[in-house]
Amino acid sequence: MEAVLMKAAGGPEVLEPGVLPKPEIQAPTEVRVRLMAMGINPLDTKLRQRGTFSGQLPAVLGCDGAGVVEAVGSEVSMVRPGDEVFFFHGGLGMAQGNYAEYAVLDQRFLAHKPKNVGWAEAGAAPLVCITAWEALYEIGQLSHGQRVLIHGGAGGVGHVAVQLAALRGARVCATVRRPEQVNFVHGLGAERVIVTEQEDFVAAVRSWSQGERVALALDTQGGEVFARTVESLAYYGTLVTLLDVPLDAAVWKEARVRNLKIGFELMLTPQLRGLAAQQERQTRILRDCARLMESGVLKLRVGARLPLREAAEAHRRLESGGLLGKVVLHTRALDGEAGA
Template identity: 55%
Template sequence: MKAVLMTTAGEPEVLQLQELPDPKIEKDTEILVRLHAAGVNPIDTKLRKRGTFYPDQMPAILGCDGAGVIEAVGSGVEKFRVGDEVYFCCGGLGTKQGNYAEKVVVDEKFIAYKPKTLSFAEAAAAPLVIITAWESLYDRGRLEAGRKVLIHAGAGGVGHVAIQLAKLQGAEVCTTVSTQEKADFVRQLGADRSIFYKQTDFAQAALDWTEGEGVDLAFDTVGGEIFFKTVPAVKVYGDLVTILEPDTTQGNLKTARLRNLRISLELMLTPMLQGLIEDQRHQAKILTESARLIEQGQLKIHVSQTFPLAEAAAAHRLLESGSVTGKLVLLIDN
């Protein structure tokens, strides 16, 4: 099979298309998927640049998100059959093969049926961002109807899904954006207010929006100083969820403590990294429920651009530019 191989950490050029042996089913619960598309996520660019979680197991094939058609199943697979269209988030962290390839082997506990209304490209763009937004808002933030939410980078991969999930829960949403084009985009997703963070103090804008009280839940998808600048925008006893590790060189938690905030750290990769089977099944259930929402027209996945598998490096360069709306996807010819 053809696959994009990362032989060392570095710039996008370290990603090279090569011919490799097809992966084989080794456990009875595994499934062989012929991939049609692979999502490109910030975790991919970070691992490419700094090295994978398992540097002693190089070279590596990146890509956590995949969508394709089942080609073979292990003897213990119960739910899926050859020919089923599926999507999932699995592999690509440096130990198990990722999805920048024509074929991949995945355990059935990670897999869900692909939403019928999505193309393979849209389906491959969905899993990581859906699970991240779902766990952040629903599991970590315990979002309820009537709450007010601040979502950073609402036009981004995780952000554009988070806006929709928050609205589905009955919340009011304000979100940070950088351009009028992105403001128009998030408004179509249901955002109640856009804050142009380059021209406006977003924390003050959020306070004004909530009549000085602060939002019930803030969702930080940016990190760095943004995490600490968000603290004053959250109401006393409110929730602040971040998908980045707080960098204490850029701030401190004194104000958060004074406001008695509940701070939650979200890493949707934890079940994969820790081998937590029940949590892996929970994430597959999230994808199954999300497929229902997608098929009902209540949840949309925006793919801004696709690239051939051989141009994975170009996709990484564009993603690292920081200007992407929605998601980037690699298309895989079979």
């Protein structure tokens, strides 16, 4: 089968088209999926730069996948050949990722693809949907009427988080980097959109909230953004971050004085630590998101689609910044269906 192999850690050029044996079902509850599309995430670029969690090379990256069930093990009951599915699995170094034409995984980690959603959108969805859901609904305990600040509202996780927050009835403020992203994020449900290259987001949040600040903030950028977001939170508020946090003592002192709750969202933990029950819980989240997608109230924006063999270029585009939504690869099965 066609696959993209990472043969060393480094720049995008280390991703090379290659050929691997078609994976075989090894357990009675496993399923083989013929992949159609796979999302590219910042996680993929970090693993490419630094090496996978296992350190084994060559490796196949890619945690997001969408495709058609081709074969099933003897005890599979949740799907059957011909079913259209999407999922988050593999790509961390321990199991084959989805920059390939086929993947094998347990049936417990599959969700049925929304019927009215294209392959590219389905392939783009798993990581960002699960991450935004866990961060806002589970860790952040977002409730109706709360003010929430979402950083990177035009990005992969951010544009899903804005929609999920709006669906919960929150009042949403989001940051973006560029003026041309403002209308897009307003259209997702944001009440206030701050262009960070034009405005100081702390002052803008204070003005928008009439001095009350926000009850919940989602940090998708880390570093200085995390530190300054502390200033944007109301007392007894919650700050959820996707990244490592600064060790500046002054930041933590201010967070403590405000009685903030600091939450960490790393949706990779179930795979990294072999927590199958938590992987199943995440798959249930993906199924809930599939229903929202099918009803049309949750939409995935795909900013660029490229053939699987152009994975290196896909990484370059993601790292260049400024895209709306996700970058997606597609296999030869969709080469003739650019809009799929």
